[in-house]
Amino acid sequence: MxxxxxxxxxxxxxxxxxxxxxxxxxxxxxxxxxxxxxxxxxxxxxxxxxxxxxxxxxxxxxxxxxxxxxxxxxxxxELTNITVGWNEAGMLKMATTSEEYSELTKHYEFWRRIQPQHVRWLTSDEVTQLEPHVRSEYGAMYTIDQQVDxxxxxxxxxxxxxxxxxxxxxxxxxxxxxxxxxxxxxxxxxxxxxxxxxxxxxxxxxxxxxxxxxxxxxxMYPVKGECVSVMTETPLLQATVFAKNGCYIVPKANNRLVIGASAIAHSFTKNVQTCSVHQLLTRAMQIVPAIAHCTFEKTWAGIRPQTxxxxxxxxxxxxxxxxxxxxxxxxxxxxxxxxxxxxxxxxxxxxxxxxxxxxxxxxxxxxxxxxxx
Structure with missing residues (x-):
């Protein structure tokens, strides 16, 4: 070969x-x-x-x-007939504290200089118009970033x-x-x-x-990332929401939301800790309060390669x-x-x-x- x-x-x-x-x-x-x-x-x-x-x-x-x-x-x-869940609704990069807001504004300014056509700043009211279920005290940076399965x-x-x-x-x-x-x-x-x-x-x-x-x-070293998924009766999000505190909420097909992720360095074990589930859901509910009434689906962990x-x-x-x-x-x-x-x-x-x-x-x-x- x-x-x-x-x-x-x-x-x-x-x-x-x-x-x-x-x-x-x-x-x-x-x-x-x-x-x-x-x-x-x-x-x-x-x-x-x-x-x-x-x-x-x-x-x-x-x-x-x-x-x-x-x-x-x-x-x-065309080659495989596999649907990969392509989602072009974009992403909301959010702050949940004043410190995160300061970091987020710098983040926005960095990309505004490089690719102003691909990012824009949203006020709290604009976030609500775009994603009614998202609680946004500080506004958000909207990006064109897509997601897949x-x-x-x-x-x-x-x-x-x-x-x-x-x-x-x-x-x-x-x-x-x-x-x-x-x-x-x-x-x-x-x-x-x-x-x-x-x-x-x-x-x-x-x-x-x-x-x-x-x-x-x-x-190099392994970094375990733990995730949670929940099911909703009706869609709660169109865009992905990614908070500066590391919590993200990604809408998938069939009213499924993926919530992640922890970052536990130097671990090859794929068990999911109760404390991680609690932390992820708490952060997610802070951003999208309606998640509190969703149906819990499952947890999992992956081992990511970091250098x-x-x-x-x-x-x-x-x-x-x-x-x-x-x-x-x-x-x-x-x-x-x-x-x-x-x-x-x-x-x-x-x-x-x-x-x-x-x-x-x-x-x-x-x-x-x-x-x-």
Whole structure:
């Protein structure tokens, strides 16, 4: 095969789709089922404007990826007939305290300078007109940020990659690499050895364990995010609501609201704590009081991959040039999925990537990676 991808989440699947479209023979291995872990746990916000309030290396990628989604989703749907829950109602970024209001106004001013056509400030009365069930004492910043069903989008990337010839091997775990004459030629898996010209490690928070097999220490850590969902008799929201205190409320199909998310660092456990549920619902009811009368549906948790400096790793191994590491997208894996596939495709083809990828290099200054012997 040309390329072996370790990891069947949204990042691995988007890369597989892009490479398959370019004619590569691709195999994806996944230790569990496709589109699991953080890819299925995410709320699906494409928050290019809501996530960043100051200059950040991810912003050019985030804006480019967000702009790609309408055409990408149309392409995926044509190939797979999977509906991904595309919602263009926008997002309300809100403050719930005076301190948050000060931060939010700076956030708004930052984007007003860069993309004034994509953000606007709403007074409390304007918020009420737009979203009658939202309590807004301080007003809000409205952005064009969309949202999707994260699991369905992940599955759509995978199924579209299959339609283009990619082979997926679920329940196949990689545990070591095959190195011959200072080159990685294959991967040892629970289903036997697999050989490929190029190997991409894209298994989220579990990437560091495999990278260590190639003497590469990545300064990453898992962050557990817990979520709650409730059902309403009638729709309460059209737009996504995202408070500066970290609470978000995302309206989904069939009058379902997803409320998230906690952020518990250095945890691989996926249990949901009672205190987290209490905190999430309390914050949500502060913003949308009618949630108090909704029907509780379920809770879940996902493990998100975070890096020490907050930037993902997207690039070649410093010693083995045919091995690429693509991970560490943290809360932006869904948003960055479309552009990540294209960037990695360009890298593997030796083309110039139309972005500054230095901040995402495995050897970046301050990236806190270590190659050891």
């Amino acid at each position: 040309d390329v072996l991808i370790i990891g069947g989440g949204i990042i691995g699947s988007s890369i597989a789709f892009e490479l398959a479209k370019r004619g590569a023979r691709v195999v994806v291995i996944e230790r569990g089922e496709l589109a699991q872990e953080a890819s299925s746990a995410a709320a699906g916000m494409l928050g290019a404007h809501s996530e960043f309030a100051t200059d950040h290396p991810i912003i050019p990628l985030a804006l480019a990826s967000q702009a790609l989604f309408p055409s990408v989703i149309a392409e995926l749907q 994260a699991k369905q989008l992940s599955l759509a990337f995978a199924r579209a990659a299959m339609a283009k010839g990619t082979k997926f091997l679920p329940y196949t775990e990689a545990y070591d690499f095959i190195v011959e004459q200072e080159r990685v030629v294959g991967v040892k898996t629970t289903s036997g050895s697999l050989y490929a010209k190029r190997i991409i490690i894209a298994c989220g928070a579990w990437t560091p364990m495999l990278a260590e097999k190639l003497r590469l220490s990545l300064h 020490k400096d907050g930037n993902p790793y997207i690039g070649a191994h410093p010693q083995y040039s045919n091995v690429f590491v693509v991970t560490g997208h943290y809360r932006n894996g869904i948003l960055l999925s479309a552009i990540t596939g294209r960037c990695v495709g360009d890298m593997l083809e030796g083309k110039e990537v139309p972005f500054d990828m230095t901040p995402f290099s495995l050897t970046r200054k301050g990236g806190a990676h270590a190659l050891h012997h």
